[in-house]
Amino acid sequence: MTTEEKIFNAARKIFQTKGFAATRMQEIADEAGINKAMLHYCFKNKEQLFEAVFMNAFGQLAPQINLIFNSEDSVFEKIQKFTESYISFVIENPFLPQFIIQELNSNPGFVQKFMQNPNRPNPQKLLLQIEKEIKLGIIKPINPKQLVLDILSMTIFAFAAPVMVRGIIGLSEEEFHTLMQERKTHSANQIINAIKK
Amino acid sequence: MTTEEKIFNAARKIFQTKGFAATRMQEIADEAGINKAMLHYCFKNKEQLFEAVFMNAFGQLAPQINLIFNSEDSVFEKIQKFTESYISFVIENPFLPQFIIQELNSNPGFVQKFMQNPNRPNPQKLLLQIEKEIKLGIIKPINPKQLVLDILSMTIFAFAAPVMVRGIIGLSEEEFHTLMQERKTHSANQIINAIKK
DNA sequence: GTCTATAGCCAGATAGAC
DNA sequence: GTCTATCTGGCTATAGAC
Numbered sequence: 001m002t003t004e005e006k007i008f009n010a011a012r013k014i015f016q017t018k019g020f021a022a023t024r025m026q027e028i029a030d031e032a033g034i035n036k037a038m039l040h041y042c043f044k045n046k047e048q049l050f051e052a053v054f055m056n057a058f059g060q061l062a063p064q065i066n067l068i069f070n071s072e073d074s075v076f077e078k079i080q081k082f083t084e085s086y087i088s089f090v091i092e093n094p095f096l097p098q099f100i101i102q103e104l105n106s107n108p109g110f111v112q113k114f115m116q117n118p119n120r121p122n123p124q125k126l127l128l129q130i131e132k133e134i135k136l137g138i139i140k141p142i143n144p145k146q147l148v149l150d151i152l153s154m155t156i157f158a159f160a161a162p163v164m165v166r167g168i169i170g171l172s173e174e175e176f177h178t179l180m181q182e183r184k185t186h187s188a189n190q191i192i193n194a195i196k197k
Numbered sequence: 198m199t200t201e202e203k204i205f206n207a208a209r210k211i212f213q214t215k216g217f218a219a220t221r222m223q224e225i226a227d228e229a230g231i232n233k234a235m236l237h238y239c240f241k242n243k244e245q246l247f248e249a250v251f252m253n254a255f256g257q258l259a260p261q262i263n264l265i266f267n268s269e270d271s272v273f274e275k276i277q278k279f280t281e282s283y284i285s286f287v288i289e290n291p292f293l294p295q296f297i298i299q300e301l302n303s304n305p306g307f308v309q310k311f312m313q314n315p316n317r318p319n320p321q322k323l324l325l326q327i328e329k330e331i332k333l334g335i336i337k338p339i340n341p342k343q344l345v346l347d348i349l350s351m352t353i354f355a356f357a358a359p360v361m362v363r364g365i366i367g368l369s370e371e372e373f374h375t376l377m378q379e380r381k382t383h384s385a386n387q388i389i390n391a392i393k394k
Numbered sequence: 395g396t397c398t399a400t401a402g403c404c405a406g407a408t409a410g411a412c
Numbered sequence: 413g414t415c416t417a418t419c420t421g422g423c424t425a426t427a428g429a430c
Contacts, residue, residue: 003395019303022218025424036395040425063371071407081393102299104360106216114364121365140390145366148382152362153354158346160357161299167311168318174356179342186343192335194391200413232415237407239413311399 004042011043012053014096018037019102020050045188054103054110057096058117065121075133076192078126084153090159093179123148136162139195147195154187176196200288201239203229208240213292216299217247228335251307252291252298255314261286262318272330273389275323279350280385287356288377294356320345344392351384 001009008127010032014023025046043049068082090097103111114120130144139147158165158180166176198206201341212221222243226233234345240246287294301307311317323344327341336344355377356360 017303019216019218019299021216022303024214024422026422036424037398037426038396089356100300101295101358101361102302104364105295105299105358106214106219108360111364113359123366142387143383144374144381145368146380147385147420148208148366149355149362149380150351150374150387152365153350154347157350157354157357160354161298161302162306163308164298165346167301167308168320168349169345170321171342179340179346182340183343183346185341187347190339190343190347190388190391192389210428221404223404233406234408234416243406 003032003034003038006034007039007049007057008044011039011049012056014160015050015053016057016099017098018105020046023050034134054100055113057100058114059119061089061096061100062117062119062121066119069121069123069126075126075130075139076196079151079191080185080188081127082151083191084184086155087161087184087187088181090156091177094159094162098162101160137197140197142195150191150194154191155183158183200229200231200235203231204239205249205253207245209253211294212247213248213254216296217243217304220247241275251297252265252299252310256316257290257309258286258293258297259314259316259318263316266318266320266323272323272327272336274301275394276388277382277385279348280287280388281381283352284377284381284384287353288374291356291359294353295359298357307352334394337394344388347391350378351388355380 008026014028014031023046024037025039028049029039032038039049043052064085065082068078068085071078071081072114073081082106104114127144128140130147133139134141134144158176161178165171166173171179204225208225211225211228220232220243222236225246228234229235236246240249245318261282262279265275267276270278301311303359310375323345324341327336327344331338331341355373357375362368363370368376
């Protein structure tokens with residue numbers, strides 16, 4: 001592993017758990033097992049190091065979302081595949097959603113980069129497809145944007161607010177993990193049951 | 198308005214938008230129109246000022262949740278009342294959910310205070326009621342905890358990640374607001390449709 | 395490329411006049 | 413109770429030896 005990779009991995013770990021403002025460059029250096037000066041040698045400053053981490057995190061999540069949103073599957077199949085693959089992925093990378101959400105919320109400047117990215121999650125095709133399947137009588141008449149928001153909410157929320165969810169429902173770490181495994185199919189079933197005629 | 202109130206209101210505004218780590222005491226003092234030294238006179242330090250703000254935010258949300266969770270209504274009625282009243286409230290206080298979620302995520306120490314609080318959102322009675330209504334054949338057989346998580350997800354997610362939601366679906370501030378108004382009834386309808394026999 | 399040492403700044407907190 | 417002035421520590425960033 002190159003020094004740059006060591007730094008990047010350490011930075012990802014610290015940034016993703018503490019956020020930009022609360023992260024100290026010293027802590028990243030310690031985690032990487034190198035000196036603080038090397039951080040500035042490899043990445044010009046804290047902002048640029050953070051941006052590398054953020055864009056990497058974003059780049060991991062976005063492509064697989066679009067792959068599903070833009071496939072030739074039916075809406076029901078897309079819902080099943082999305083919940084399954086998204087939840088599987090974030091179980092392995094549990095800090096990604098809250099990291100991206102928190103930094104998007106608190107860093108308005110990132111929104112533009114988010115929107116300009118050609119790989120950004122884009123539900124345009126899915127929205128049209130929902131309208132079509134409503135006209136065909138496959139799906140109950142609802143606002144397509146609400147449905148897309150339903151899908152995102154049901155899959156992402158538990159990973160965006162894990163501490164709150166565990167606190168309210170009263171779950172150990174293990175119980176939470178089990179609930180998330182079950183959620184891969186549960187959330188798809190719920191959404192499909194709600195909209196199928 | 199007393200000086201303490203001026204400070205508290207200013208602190209709430211800054212903390213809720215920037216989070217604990219990114220907030221500067223100077224900025225709170227400026228917002229309050231007083232001197233930085235007064236902050237330390239009224240509230241011993243940054244942590245205590247923050248905790249006052251956090252607990253107040255928490256105390257605004259929790260009681261109304263429990264009021265609904267513990268009423269004598271049916272599960273369907275509770276779902277309708279919860280989405281209606283929660284979304285109405287956070288439309289007026291849009292920074293509360295992301296503030297509470299972010300600080301709970303990044304401040305593990307708060308979890309204990311969160312759990313010890315007698316007013317914390319507690320779905321225990323609702324969970325039992327769901328089991329009962331499943332046995333009575335009113336609700337389809339599902340994991341009650343998944344249903345509670347569905348309710349929380351469908352109502353809270355959009356306010357926990359507003360920037361991401363607006364970015365992905367492509368909504369202006371006004372369109373987002375309209376979607377949230379509609380969501381008061383939409384989300385309840387979706388959940389009830391999914392579980393009613 | 396990697397380190398030590400330090401510059402330079404900024405934030406939280408306090409002392410003390412009024 | 414409210415202010416000005418200042419201390420102290422910690423943080424980002426850089427200079428410079430090896």
